[in-house]
Amino acid sequence: MFNVFKGLVGSKTLTRDDIQDVLNKMRDHLISKNVAADIAAKLCDSVATKLEGKVLGTFNTVASTVRNTLQEACVQLLSPKRRIDILRDAMEAKQQNRPYTIVFCGVNGVGKSTNLAKVSFWLVENGFRVLIAACDTFRAGAVEQLRTHTRKLNALHPPTKHNGMQMVQLYEQGYGKDAAGIAMQAVNYARDYKLDVTLIDTAGRMQDNEPLMRALAKLIKVNQPDLVLFVGEALVGNEAVDQLTKFNQALADHSQMENPRLIDGIVLTKFDTIDDKVGAAVSMTYITGQPIVFVGTGQTYTDLKNLNAKAVVSALLK
Amino acid sequence: MVLADLGRKITNALRSISNATVINEEVLNSMLKEICTALLEADVNIKLVKQLRENVRAVIDFDEMAAGLNKRRMIQSAVFQQLVKLIDPGVKAWQPTKGKNNVIMFVGLQGSGKTTTCTKLAYYYQRKGWKTCLICADTFRAGAFDQLKQNATKARIPFYGSYTEADPVVIAQEGVDKFKAENFEIIIVDTSGRHKQEDSLFEEMLQVSNVTGPDNVIFVMDASIGQACEAQAKAFKDKVDIGSVIITKLDSHAKGGGALSAVAATKSPVIFIGTGEHIDDFEPFKVQPFVSKLLGMGDLKGLVEK
Ligand SMILES: Nc1nc2c(ncn2[C@@H]2O[C@H](COP(=O)(O)OP(=O)(O)OP(=O)(O)O)[C@@H](O)[C@H]2O)c(=O)[nH]1
Ligand SMILES: Nc1nc2c(ncn2[C@@H]2O[C@H](COP(=O)(O)OP(=O)(O)OP(=O)(O)O)[C@@H](O)[C@H]2O)c(=O)[nH]1
Ligand SMILES: [Mg+2]
Ligand SMILES: [Mg+2]
Numbered sequence: 001m002f003n004v005f006k007g008l009v010g011s012k013t014l015t016r017d018d019i020q021d022v023l024n025k026m027r028d029h030l031i032s033k034n035v036a037a038d039i040a041a042k043l044c045d046s047v048a049t050k051l052e053g054k055v056l057g058t059f060n061t062v063a064s065t066v067r068n069t070l071q072e073a074c075v076q077l078l079s080p081k082r083r084i085d086i087l088r089d090a091m092e093a094k095q096q097n098r099p100y101t102i103v104f105c106g107v108n109g110v111g112k113s114t115n116l117a118k119v120s121f122w123l124v125e126n127g128f129r130v131l132i133a134a135c136d137t138f139r140a141g142a143v144e145q146l147r148t149h150t151r152k153l154n155a156l157h158p159p160t161k162h163n164g165m166q167m168v169q170l171y172e173q174g175y176g177k178d179a180a181g182i183a184m185q186a187v188n189y190a191r192d193y194k195l196d197v198t199l200i201d202t203a204g205r206m207q208d209n210e211p212l213m214r215a216l217a218k219l220i221k222v223n224q225p226d227l228v229l230f231v232g233e234a235l236v237g238n239e240a241v242d243q244l245t246k247f248n249q250a251l252a253d254h255s256q257m258e259n260p261r262l263i264d265g266i267v268l269t270k271f272d273t274i275d276d277k278v279g280a281a282v283s284m285t286y287i288t289g290q291p292i293v294f295v296g297t298g299q300t301y302t303d304l305k306n307l308n309a310k311a312v313v314s315a316l317l318k
Numbered sequence: 319m320v321l322a323d324l325g326r327k328i329t330n331a332l333r334s335i336s337n338a339t340v341i342n343e344e345v346l347n348s349m350l351k352e353i354c355t356a357l358l359e360a361d362v363n364i365k366l367v368k369q370l371r372e373n374v375r376a377v378i379d380f381d382e383m384a385a386g387l388n389k390r391r392m393i394q395s396a397v398f399q400q401l402v403k404l405i406d407p408g409v410k411a412w413q414p415t416k417g418k419n420n421v422i423m424f425v426g427l428q429g430s431g432k433t434t435t436c437t438k439l440a441y442y443y444q445r446k447g448w449k450t451c452l453i454c455a456d457t458f459r460a461g462a463f464d465q466l467k468q469n470a471t472k473a474r475i476p477f478y479g480s481y482t483e484a485d486p487v488v489i490a491q492e493g494v495d496k497f498k499a500e501n502f503e504i505i506i507v508d509t510s511g512r513h514k515q516e517d518s519l520f521e522e523m524l525q526v527s528n529v530t531g532p533d534n535v536i537f538v539m540d541a542s543i544g545q546a547c548e549a550q551a552k553a554f555k556d557k558v559d560i561g562s563v564i565i566t567k568l569d570s571h572a573k574g575g576g577a578l579s580a581v582a583a584t585k586s587p588v589i590f591i592g593t594g595e596h597i598d599d600f601e602p603f604k605v606q607p608f609v610s611k612l613l614g615m616g617d618l619k620g621l622v623e624k
Pocket of ligand 2: 206434510566570593
């Protein structure tokens with residue numbers, strides 16, 4: 001009885017041994033929530049480093065101390081250090097008479113084109129005119145997919161509601177052509193016709209596919225977009241780490257520039273399919289240090305949200 | 319090579335048993351820890367990994383183990399068996415019957431690779447001389463019919479679909495009726511991506527299944543999926559009668575462990591793997607040689623049957 005009492009109250013200096021068991025459980029818990037194994041271990045290590053030698057407060061158990069420290073670390077990780085304000089930046093570009101440009105990239109099937117369409121909708125709702133550049137010239141149906149979205153978006157926001165202006169246009173050159181060139185023509189078109197924002201859709205590609213990664217680096221290098229968004233799905237497991245590391249690496253390696261353009265932010269898609277297994281959000285921000293700019297929460301145009309860091313962390317530690 | 323990295327780690331861990339002078343609890347535990355870490359890094363479901371560890375531990379009882387018994391071999395074969403159990407549901411894979419209508423329905427999460435894989439499978443059978451066709455029962459995704467149409471046209475495979483009909487159940491029924499009447503042997507039905515959180519989408523899947531009466535339902539999984547796989551796979555299995563699994567995008571760096579967890583959840587074997595975006599980036603999959611290879615054991619006829 002007295003022993004238990006002592007373990008709970010009384011002040012005590014924490015050693016690694018005291019917390020190791022709790023940390024191991026915590027690490028497994030994070031993995032079960034789909035945090036990449038390596039990152040779960042690193043997070044737990046950082047918690048250990050923070051706690052070692054600290055005096056355990058009265059009435060605190062080791063478990064709750066570890067939990068609280070981890071919680072703080074995760075909230076901090078997921079809270080953007082740098083805010084990306086697309087509406088403000090697009091407005092500024094408009095005042096300079098140039099189109100604001102965003103590139104969407106990522107591996108196959110994660111939701112690049114669909115979330116590009118959602119971003120179009122959001123921009124139009126905020127009064128911007130959008131040009132969608134169909135730079136996936138490879139995958140069957142990719143151009144028609146964007147054409148369908150363009151049609152639907154214009155039906156939701158017809159010219160009659162916008163002083164006779166068509167709010168969304170599609171720039172396409174069919175299949176098989178060089179994506180970087182089409183992107184450039186699209187940006188020029190947007191400038192000529194005073195369209196406010198150009199959204200560049202790219203083909204899905206695996207991070208180890210060198211020719212395709214080289215082509216993406218070229219597209220970004222020659223067009224110097226305002227924003228490079230990496231689209232990743234919340235379903236992804238450990239592979240998230242490799243995807244982001246190698247996309248950044250490829251953009252750096254193939255640009256042959258002193259200060260290459262890297263990934264500026266993340267679009268985390270399919271967040272509606274994972275219940276409380278929110279770990280990919282942690283893995284992706286841990287690797288890049290970049291903010292999650294949008295969260296995709298469904299298949300309709302309004303299913304685009306901001307990340308709620310506190311809610312994610314509470315699901316993570318539940 | 320697919321899963322090579324995981325295989326190497328497991329082989330190394332097993333080697334630590336061979337190299338140890340004495341084999342005791344400590345050696346076994348450290349080997350199991352290594353293997354479990356490798357499996358977790360490959361996205362195998364954490365519950366399955368824990369189970370595997372416990373099952374191996376249960377087989378190996380150091381106190382009861384007869385002195386003369388070869389502990390090394392016992393441990394290795396216990397690990398082998400557990401890994402096989404992970405990947406092999408012990409069910410014979412469904413095979414189509416020549417000269418008959420075989421309806422195959424594809425289901426899976428959004429973007430997992432269904433539409434691409436439908437054409438790959440159709441092309442695979444067509445090249446083997448089967449009379450093969452495709453039906454697009456996805457009326458939801460923008461450009462879905464164009465995608466299937468372009469793929470099918472390129473591969474010269476007959477297809478059915480509609481730009482105007484909004485109900486996938488109607489299209490699926492019309493397509494299957496038409497192709498059955500024309501004596502097609504392999505009739506493949508592509509459906510929209512869906513997830514368990516949306517009831518209406520699951521209901522639609524059930525209806526398509528009901529009107530087409532598929533001989534086999536194939537669950538398509540992306541190799542990069544993590545811990546969310548199990549719950550999704552279970553839910554799909556509960557709704558429709560999944561008979562096979564195909565794992566796509568194994569040309570990535572992903573080891574496919576998450577997707578393998580779908581095997582446990584659906585109790586259905588992996589029959590093919592996708593290894594690229596092109597129509598022939600597609601290979602039949604055999605469980606036993608795969609695991610042997612994974613563990614660097616025995617003579618292996620290779621991972622796949624060519
Ligand atoms: N549930 C859900 N599905 C989504 C979400 N975002 C996209 N999808 C679906 O995911 C599938 C793939 O989306 P796409 O936009 O075509 O993906 P992509 O990255 O452009 O694919 P590729 O260009 O082929 O590489 C589609 O069925 C989308 O409807 C999301 O946030 N939630
Ligand atoms: N690298 C690679 N890409 C693949 C493979 N299989 C499919 N893809 C790509 O993955 C993306 C999505 O494939 P789809 O066939 O459209 O997926 P889907 O399941 O039909 O998607 P929805 O109908 O929207 O649910 C496309 O870019 C495909 O080219 C594969 O084995 N390897
Ligand atoms: Mg796309
Ligand atoms: Mg599809």
